[in-house]
Amino acid sequence: MSDTASTRRPNRLIDSRSPYLLQHAYNPVDWYPWCSEALELSRTRGVPIFLSIGYSACHWCHVMEREVFENSQIAQYMNAHFVNIKVDREERPDLDELYMLATQITTGSGGWPMSVWLTPDLKAFYAGTYFPPEDQYGRPGFPSVLSAISAAWHNKRDQVLQQANHIAQSITEHLNRTGNTDMAIDFPGWRAAALEECDKRMDLTWGGFRGAPKFPPHQTLLLWIVLLEQQAAGSMPPATILSSDSAAQIRSWLTLTLDQMAAGGIYDQLAGGFARYSTDEQWLVPHFEKMLYDNAQLALIYTRAGALLNRPDYTHIARETLDFWLRDMTAPDGLFFSSLDADSQGEEGKFYIWDWQEILTAIPDQSDRQLACEYWDFSPEGNWEGHNIARVRADVSQLAARFGTIPELVQRRLRDIKAHLLAIRSARIRPHCDDKILADWNGLMIQALAQAATLMSEPRYYQVADRAASAILAVHRNAAGQLLHVSRLGQADIPAFLEDEACFGLGAWNLAVAAKQFAPQNANAWVQVARQAAQNISDHFYQPLTGRFYISSDRHEQLFVRVPSGSDNAVPSAAAMAMSLMLKTDIATPDTAYAALVARGLAGLAPLIQQYPIAFSSLLSALAEHPQSAFMFATP
Numbered sequence: 285m286s287d288t289a290s291t292r293r294p295n296r297l298i299d300s301r302s303p304y305l306l307q308h309a310y311n312p313v314d315w316y317p318w319c320s321e322a323l324e325l326s327r328t329r330g331v332p333i334f335l336s337i338g339y340s341a342c343h344w345c346h347v348m349e350r351e352v353f354e355n356s357q358i359a360q361y362m363n364a365h366f367v368n369i370k371v372d373r374e375e376r377p378d379l380d381e382l383y384m385l386a387t388q389i390t391t392g393s394g395g396w397p398m399s400v401w402l403t404p405d406l407k408a409f410y411a412g413t414y415f416p417p418e419d420q421y422g423r424p425g426f427p428s429v430l431s432a433i434s435a436a437w438h439n440k441r442d443q444v445l446q447q448a449n450h451i452a453q454s455i456t457e458h459l460n461r462t463g464n465t466d467m468a469i470d471f472p473g474w475r476a477a478a479l480e481e482c483d484k485r486m487d488l489t490w491g492g493f494r495g496a497p498k499f500p501p502h503q504t505l506l507l508w509i510v511l512l513e514q515q516a517a518g519s520m521p522p523a524t525i526l527s528s529d530s531a532a533q534i535r536s537w538l539t540l541t542l543d544q545m546a547a548g549g550i551y552d553q554l555a556g557g558f559a560r561y562s563t564d565e566q567w568l569v570p571h572f573e574k575m576l577y578d579n580a581q582l583a584l585i586y587t588r589a590g591a592l593l594n595r596p597d598y599t600h601i602a603r604e605t606l607d608f609w610l611r612d613m614t615a616p617d618g619l620f621f622s623s624l625d626a627d628s629q630g631e632e633g634k635f636y637i638w639d640w641q642e643i644l645t646a647i648p649d650q651s652d653r654q655l656a657c658e659y660w661d662f663s664p665e666g667n668w669e670g671h672n673i674a675r676v677r678a679d680v681s682q683l684a685a686r687f688g689t690i691p692e693l694v695q696r697r698l699r700d701i702k703a704h705l706l707a708i709r710s711a712r713i714r715p716h717c718d719d720k721i722l723a724d725w726n727g728l729m730i731q732a733l734a735q736a737a738t739l740m741s742e743p744r745y746y747q748v749a750d751r752a753a754s755a756i757l758a759v760h761r762n763a764a765g766q767l768l769h770v771s772r773l774g775q776a777d778i779p780a781f782l783e784d785e786a787c788f789g790l791g792a793w794n795l796a797v798a799a800k801q802f803a804p805q806n807a808n809a810w811v812q813v814a815r816q817a818a819q820n821i822s823d824h825f826y827q828p829l830t831g832r833f834y835i836s837s838d839r840h841e842q843l844f845v846r847v848p849s850g851s852d853n854a855v856p857s858a859a860a861m862a863m864s865l866m867l868k869t870d871i872a873t874p875d876t877a878y879a880a881l882v883a884r885g886l887a888g889l890a891p892l893i894q895q896y897p898i899a900f901s902s903l904l905s906a907l908a909e910h911p912q913s914a915f916m917f918a919t920p
Contacts, residue, residue, distance in 0.1 A: 301772040302372040303718045304340040308349060312359035315370045318379065326367040326404040332437055333404070334366040337373050337380055338397040340718035341560075341573035341623040343632050344414045345397045350630075351417040352426050358417065361427065365434040366401075373398075374622060374722060375770050377781055378836045381847050382455070387411040389454050401433055402448075406844055409448035456845050467890040469883065471907050472524045478507070478897035478904060479530065482537060485898075490566050491541030497571070499561040500545060502581040503852045503901035508538045509588050510905045516592065520911050535593070542589055545582075546601050549673040552636070553660060554706040555612070556604030558582050559626075560854075568675055569668050572633040572715075573626035576613070577855045579605050580728035584735055591739040599740060606736060609729065610748060615721065617759065617774070618751035620729050622722055625715035635715050637671040638705075640664045646708050647701060651687075655694070656701050658683060720772040723760050723780060726752060727787030728855070734794035738801060746795075746802040753795055756788060757813070766839070767820070779839045782825045782849055786861035789817025793868050811869075818869045818878060821862045831884035833859040850892060856902035859885060864906035867913055879913055 296316050297309040308315055316322035326333045336353075338345035352358055362368050373380035373396065380398070386408035388394045395413040402408055410433055418425035424432075436444050482504065485493040492498050514520050515531055526534070545551060548567025550559050557579050559570030583605040590599035613621045628635040638646075643662050647653040661667050661677040680698070684691045733749035736742060760768045760776045767780035767788065796810035824837040832848040835858060849859035863885060866878035886893075886903075893900045907913075 297370060301720065301770075301775060301777075302340075302375055303716070303720060303772075304338060304345075304372040304374075305370055307340065307346075308353060308370050311349065311353045312356045313353050313368050314359075314363040315368050318369055318371050318376060322367055322369050323404075323406070326402075329367065330404070332366055332409075332433065333402040333406070334362060334368045335371065335379075335383060335400045335402055336369070336397055337371045337376075337383060337400070339373050339623070340716065341575065341625045342396045343571065343573070343626045344395075346625075346627055348397050348414050352415065355417060358427055358430075361430055365430065365437075374718075374720070375778060377783065378840065378843070378847060381835055382843060382845070383408060383411070385455050385458065385847075386451055387413070389451055389458070403445060407448035407452045409444050409451065452844060459845060459848060461892065467887070467894065469886050469890060470894075471904070474893050474897050474900070474904055475511070475524070475908070477894065478504075478901065479534070481898050483533070486537055487565060488540070491537075491544040492567075494565070496565045497561050497563050498565055498567065499854075500550070500558065500578065500582060501541070501901075502578070502585065502854075503856050503905070504898055505538065505541060505585050506581070506588075507901040507905045507908070508534045509585065509592060510908045512538070513588070513592055514908055514911060520908075524911070538589060539593065539595075542586065542598060542601075546586075546597070547676040549668075549675045551601070552608070553674040553676065554702055554709060556601075556608035558605065568673060570633075570673075571626055572636055574613075574624040575854075576609070576620055576622050576722070576725040577728055579609055580725065580732045581855075583609075583729075584732040587732065587736045587739055602736060603740070606733060606745065613717065614748075615719065617755045618748060619721045619755050619759070619771075620726050620752065622718040622720050622725060624717055628713050628715040633671075633673075635709070635712050637668070637673055638662065639671060640666065642708075643672065646705055652697065652701055655683065655687065655697060656705075658686075659698060720770055721759070721776075722784075723756055723767060723769055724783035724787040724855070726756060727784070727789070727791040730788070730791030731794045734791065734798040737798045741801075743802050746798045749791070749795055749798070750803070750806065753788075753791055753810070753813075767817075779837060780820075781837070781840075782821065782833055782835050782858040782862060783855065785817045785820050785825065786858050786865055789814045789821075789865045790861055790868075792817065793865065814865065815869050818862075818866050821865070822878070822881060825862070826881065826885075828881075828884070831888040833862050833885060850889060851896060851899035852902050857900065859889070860900065860903035860906055863903065864909070867906060867910045870913070882913075 292310045294309045295311060295314055297305040300306055300317055305317060371379055383400045384394045384398060386400060387398055390411040397414055399412045399415060400408050401410040415426040415429055416423065419428055487494045492501055511526065511534060512531060515526050545567050548562065550562045550567045550570045557574050560573050560575050560578055561571050563569045563571060583602045586598045586602035589595060590602060609620060613624065615621060626632050643653065647656055656662060658678045659676060660674040662672045666672045680691045680694050684694045687694065730749045730753050733745045737746035737749065759771050759774060762768055767784055768776040769778040769780050769784050770776065792810045792813035796807045796814065799807040799810060824839060825834050827834065835847045835849050849857055851857055863882045866882050870878045893903065
């Protein structure tokens, strides 16, 4: 094992701004960032590239660093036989998307840390995710994998190159599935297929879709909300009005899922905000990391659901989520940090969980403790590996009846206990914050804040959204005025990706809407920002010959294949957000004719939408929000 970081020489990552790369800056591995020097070195040395992709809040990335990349013997072998490159997936979504596809084709699954071996011409020939430091449980350890790959490179080079070309061809064929077709653009059919798939996959006990780990179905939740909003507004064409039974079913799916998530451990019952996912079906045990993109999307969802369904409790969840990020995860210039680690003091969830002795000490009054235990599911044996994760397990009205009081008094006592527990927890060693700023994720939060300002009549949310968007314009632009993807400590770089232009453009559009209520003099300026983003997408990310929207622009480094945007992931599809922005700006600027461009993009995606409708929920939401446009398209 290597010495402590204070006595070691740093590697090249010490000059990085990414907190994730800086976490590896004192590894004995001779890491390079992704750069021309490293790529050229692979060619001149005639050795493969080992590409490791992860992110700052990733638990298993931390585990592999401690177990593998801190091991001096393993590092020595890596340095001798490979050019080693470390990438922050959040800085380079193009690399992450491309090589995750290679990993999935190679192994049938994916995840982070992503471990990929490349030929000097950047084609993947072997891939995996986490590897342990030694062979165990029938699984090869990292040293065994390294040795086998090095031997194959030297002794079976032709087979390795053949495998690399085969994977590259498979990637190209997979990406070309979204080519132009004669299939009709059929929003009613796509919507019906999506709802049918929801019906098959719904967990009717705990909400969301069946199985574990369980992720919040962000984009599908929003689709349900949009469909109900359009139905309530009477804006859907007659042929596509939902039946009363369908609307009731959608409403039940939505409320069940939102209720169960808000009550679960996936939601931070003390401070607000959502963890990335639950490891179980009941939303109890979260993977404790908190991501900006999750919280921005879920804050918007609870805001709109609260307004649509007249549910003040949903509005409360939205407020707590937004206020958590504004309080704990906001830079001095008003921009929003990326994530909060799952780990603290080397243990996942340590900051959030409670031992029984801690509860006894924190709540000495027996009556208050009994109330807290019944409400938040605290017990001596715990609800997770001997520890307690706060989740709501009792109704306030029922508790009031049991304790012989009124609900208002129970709520007041719970608020006081909650504030006391939060103060105690805040004194613990906090998880690491990834304080880099991403234009796309900030755009999502700006959208959420702007809509919350409008729907809650809350001027302070407009003010912080306006401040953040103004800071993006001030910090995240180069000398030519072009949007940049990432910044840290006020220094920005990397040309904007499609997600950046689309998310920030939609953020500006939502600000323009909110400004009409709070600052009418600013509305037109934000409309112009949204229009410029749409034009940038048309000029630099859209290919008329294929009808595709690409993740990277014509200003980016060109890899062996250009990756188009398609279905949703943890964040909405960049192509869907781009189309939504174009449809919105078409309303304000009819002569841009973006609708025809969107129609061509839809035609290219039509076969995939038909086959995997839920995976395109954000695109269906965009079409549902513009029902007239959706039915006037003519398939090219």
